[in-house]
Amino acid sequence: MLQGFKDVPRVVWLLAAGVFVNAVVSFTFVFVFLYLTGPRGLGADRAGLVTGIGGIGLVAGNFTGGWYGDRFGHRRVLLAASTLGGLALTVFPLLPAPLLYAALPLAQYASGVVRAANSALVAVTVPEGARRQAFAVVRCASNGGFTLGPPLGALIATGLSYDWLFVGDGLGTLFFALWTARAVPSRGASRNAAAAAADGGPGRGGLWAELRARPAVLVLLGAILVADLVYRQQYGTFPVFLAAHGHGTRAFGFVIALNGAVILLLELPAAVALRARPPLPVIGTGLVLVGAGYTALLAGVGTASAVAMMVLLSLGEILYKTTATAYVADQAPEHAAGRFQSLYAGVSVSGVVLGPPLGGALYTAAPGLLWPLCSALAAGAGGAVLYVSRREARHAARPAHETGSQPQAVAG
Template identity: 80%
Template sequence: MLQGFKGVPRAVWMLSPGVFVNAVSSFTFVFVFVYLTGPRGLSVTEAGLVTGIGGIGLIAGNFTGGGYGDRFGHRRVLLIASALAGGALTLLPLLPTTALYAALPLAQYALGAIRSANAALVAVIVPEGARRQAFAVVRCVSNGGFTLGPPLGALIATGLSYDWLFVADGVGTLFFALWTARVVPARSAARAPAAAPDGGLGRGVWGELRARPAVLVLLGAILVVDVVYRQQYSTFPVHLADHGLDTGAYGLILALNGAVILVLELPAAVALRARPPLRVVGVGLLLVGAGYGALLLGTGIATAVVMMVLLSLGEILYKTPATAYVADQAPAHAIGLYQSLYAGVSASGVVLGPPLGGALYSAAPGLLWPLCVVLAAGAGAAVLWAHAEQQRRAARPARPAHETGSQPKAVAG
C-alpha cells in the first residue's frame, strides 16, 4: 500500500504530526455549550446565541482563509490564524463573561481559517496526481486525533476544570503553528501565486465557476449533503434516545465511525486513485443516503450500526476525492480560494444542520430520515450526472474550422 503514497511530498508527512496533535486538543467544541451553561452561568438561550455566533465565525473563516493565502501566502496565513486562535483559546478562561460574545467567535473564525489555509497549503505543495493520497493522509491523522480528543477532554474537564480544556486546546493550536513553521520551510510553500489571466482578478469567482460547471454542481451537492451528514451529531442521538438507546450506545456507535475511517481511509485512497473522482464522490453521497435509509427499517442497535457503517463508507468515498478534485480544477491563481469555497460548504452543516433537522424532527419526526435519503440521493445523482456530462464533452469531436469561422485568412500574393 505504501507504494501508492510515493508521490506525497515529505512536507505533508512532516506536517501530519502537528495536524494530529492539533486534532487531539480540539475538544472544546464538544464541551463549549456545557461550559457556557455550567461554569459560566449563561442561560440556554444565551449559550445558544454565543455558540451560534461562533458557528457563523467558523464558517466565515473556512470561506476566507484560503483566499487570504492566495494573496499573502498559505503558510503565512496558516501560522497567523493558528497563533490568533491559540492565543484566544488560551486566554478565554480569564475573560469576563460578556467578552465571550466577541472572543469565542474570533477564535472560531481563526479555527475556520486554519482549516481552509491548511487544505490550500497541502494543495499547493503537492503536485496534481498525488493530491488525493495527500489529503487522505491529512484526513486520516486528523480523524485519529478527533477520535482521541473527546474522551481526553472529558478527563480534563472532570479531573481539573473546564477552563483547562480551553488552555489545552489553545496550547495545542499554538504547537501546531510552531510545528508547521519548523517542518514546512517557507521556500517549499513560497510558490508565487499565479496572476489572473488579465493581470487582475480574472473573471471573478462566479466567472471562474461558470467555466467549470462540474465544480459548481459538486459544491452544491456537498452543501446539501453536509446538512444531512451532520444529523448524526444532533437529531440522531435524540432519535436513539426516543427509541430507548442511551448515551453510551450512541457513543459506541459514533466511535464506529472513527474506527471505519481509520482502517479504510488510506487503503481506499490508494485503491481508487485512478478512478474518476466525480464518480467516486457520487457513489459516496449515495452511500450517505443509504445510511439514513437503514433507519427506515426500524431503530435498534443493528440498524444504527448499519447506518453508521454506510455513512462512514460514504464519507471515505466523497470527502477526500472531492477536496482533491476542487484543488485540481482550480486555476493557478485561485487554489486557496477554491479550497475556501469547498471548506466553507463542507462545514456549513455545522450551522445549518441542527436547527433545520431539529425543527423538522420536532414537527414531523417521521419525515426527517426519508428526507435525508432523498436529499443525499439527489446530491449523488447530480454529481454522477456532472461526471457523465464531463465525459460527453471530452468525447465530443472538435468542430472543423470552417464551422467555427476561425479558419485563417488567405495571405495576399
Template identity: 75%
Template sequence: MHAFKDVPRAVWLLAGGGFVNAVVSFTFVFVFVYLTGPRGLGVAEAGLVVGIGGVGLVAGNFTGGWYGDRFGHRRVLLTASALAGAVLLCLPVLPTALLYIALPLAEYASGVIRAANSALVAVTVPEGSRRQAFAVIRCLANGGFTVGPPLGALVATWLSYDWLFVADGVGTLFLAFWTARVVPARGAGRAAVPYGGRDRGGVWRELRARPAVLVLLAAIVVIDIVYRQQYSTFPVYLADQGLDTRAYGLLIAVNGGVILLLELPVALALRRRSPLRVIGSGLLLVGTGYAALLLGAGIATAVAMMVLLSLGEILYKTTATAYVADEAPEHAVGRFQSLYAGASVTGVVLAAPLGGALYAAAPGLLWPVCAVLGAAAGATVLATGARAVREPGRPAHETGSPAPAVVG
C-alpha cells in the first residue's frame, strides 16, 4: 500500500468527512416513500417532484466545476454544502407546494458539491497519484452509503421520516465545516481562473483538442443509462421472476461489499496501466453483467450479474475520473470534472424512463440491449486507447507509463 502514501493528508481527511456525510445521506433512498407517505402525494405527483430533483442533480454536476474554476473549488464546495444543508434542515417544515422548489434546489447543490469535491481532489493531488486518491474518496463514500440506508430505515421507523432530512442536513453542514478545517484556504482551493480574469481558452476548444475525452464522455453517458438499470428496471425484473425485495437488498449489499473489498487494491494494482484500456474493460464488464441475465432467471445469475457490474464499476469510475483530471488544462480542471460528473449521472434522469419503456414494450429485449450498449461503449473506449498508445509523443497518463512527479 506504499503508493497510497502519495495521497496527500488533506485528501484522506476530506474522504473521512465524505464518509460521515455519506452515512447520513440516505434521504435519496427514502424520498419517494416520504412524499407518498407522510406528505400524502400521489404516485404521479411524487414522481414529478423526484424527477425535477434529478434534473437539478444533473445540472449541479454540470455547473459545479464552472463555479470552481471561477471562484475557487474550496469556496464553492463550502457554499454548496451550506446551502444544501440549510435546505434539507428546513424541508420537513416547508409546505408541500414549496417542495417543488426546495428538493430540486437541494439536489442542485448536492450536484455542485460532487463536482467541486472532484475538482478539489484533482487540483490537490499531482498527476500520477490521482487514481489512488479518487479510489480513496470512492471507497470511503461507498462505505458510508453501505451503512446509511439500513440506519435510515431504523431512524424512519423509530422516529420519523422528518429526522432523515434533519440528519442529512446536519451531515451536509458538517461536510462544509470539515472541509473548511482540513483543506487550506490557499493553494489547492484557489480558482484556476482568477475572478475577473480571462479564460485562456474556451473549454470546448480544449475538448476538441482532446478527442479521447469526448469519446470517453459519450461512452460514460451510454454506460450510466445501462448501469443504473439496477436501480429501476432490475428490481421489477426480479419481482417478475418471483424474487422479493429481500433478494434485491441482498444484491445491492453484494455491490457495496465487492467495492469495499476491491476498490483500493485494484486501483493500486492497475495504477500503471493505460487508463483508457482499464476504463474500456470496465465498461465491457458492465455489459457482460447484464448479459449474464440471459442465462436464466434466478438468484445465481442475479448475483453473477451484480458481481460483474461491481467489478466494472471499480475499473471504470475511479480511472475515468482521474483520466479526465489528468487531461484537463490547468485553467479548466473544474470544468472538465463537471463534464465528467454530469455525464456520470445522466442515468439518474434517463435510465428509468428509457429502460422502463423498453421493458414494458418488450421485456425480453432490455438485457440484450444493455449488454450490446455496454459492449459498444467498452469497445469504443478500448479502440481509442489503442490509437493513443500507437501515436508517438502521447502523455504518460494515456500510455500507462509512470508520470513524472509534480513538485509544489
C-alpha cells in the first residue's frame, strides 16, 4: 500500500504530522457547552447562543480562508490564523462572560481559515494525480487526532479543570503555527499570491466565470451542501433518537467510535485502490451510501441497525470526502486554487450551522419523516453527481466537431 503514496511530497507528511498533534488537543469543541453551562454558569439558552455564533464563525472562516490565501499566500494565512486562534483559546478562561460572545466566534473563525488554508496548501503543493492520496493522508491524521482527543480532554477536565482544555487547545494551535513555519517552505506562497493579484484579486470577480465554465463543480458543491446537512444529523438528532428508544450515551459513544475506527482502517487503502478511478462516480457512490446509512434506521432501532447505519455512513464518507476535495483542487485554475478550496471547505461544514436547527425542528414536528427524508436527500445528491458524471463522459467521448469544441489544455 505504501507504494501508492510515493508521489505524496514530504511536505504533506510533515503537514499531516502537525495536523495530528493539533487535532489531538482540539477537544474544546466537544466540551464547550458543558464548560459554559458548568464552570461559567451560563444558562442553556445563552450557552447555545454562544456556541451557535461560534459555528457561524467556523463556516465563515472556511468560506473566506482561501480568498485570503490567493491574495497573501496560503502558508502566510495559515500561520496568521493559527496564531490568532491559539491566542484566543489560551486566554479564553480569563475573559469575562460578555467577551465570550466575541472570543469563541473569533477562535472558530480562525479555525475555519486554517482548515481552508491547509487544504489549499495541499492543493498547490501536490501535482494532479496524487491529490487524493495526499488529502487522505491529512484526513487520516486529523481523524486519528480527533479519536484520541475527546478521551484525553475528559481526563484533563475531570483531573485538572475545564480551563486547561482551552489552554491546551490554544498551545497546540500555536505549536501548529510554529511547526508549519518550519516544515512548509515559503516559496509557493508568493507565487500564488502574485497569480491571484494578476487575475484581479479575490474581490474583483472572475470566480463565477470560472465556476460557470465547470458546471460539474457547481453540481458537486450543491450536492455536498445537501449531503453535509444530512451527514451532521449523526451528531444532533441521532443521539436524541437513540435515547428516545432506550439507548443511552454509552451506545452513542460506541457508534461514533465505530465511525472513527472504520475511517482510520480503510481511508488510506481506499485512496490507493481508487486513485485511478474517475472521481465523480466515486463521489456519487459515496453520497448514495450516506443515504443508505440512514435507510438502515428504518429497519428498527437496535444495535444492529445503528451499527449498520454508521458503517454505511463511514464508507460513504471515505468515498466522497477525500475524492471531492481532490476533485475541486484538480478543477481549480492556479490563480483561484484557494478560492475553490474555500468554497468546498465552507460548503462541507455548512451542516454544522444548518443541521441542528433543521433536523431538530423536523424531528420535533414529525419524527417518522426524518430518516426517510435524510436518505432521500443524500441519495438524490449522489444521483445528481452520477448523472453529471455520465453526461461528462458522453461529452468527452464525442468528436470535437460534434461538441463544437476544440482540444485545449485544462486549467488547474
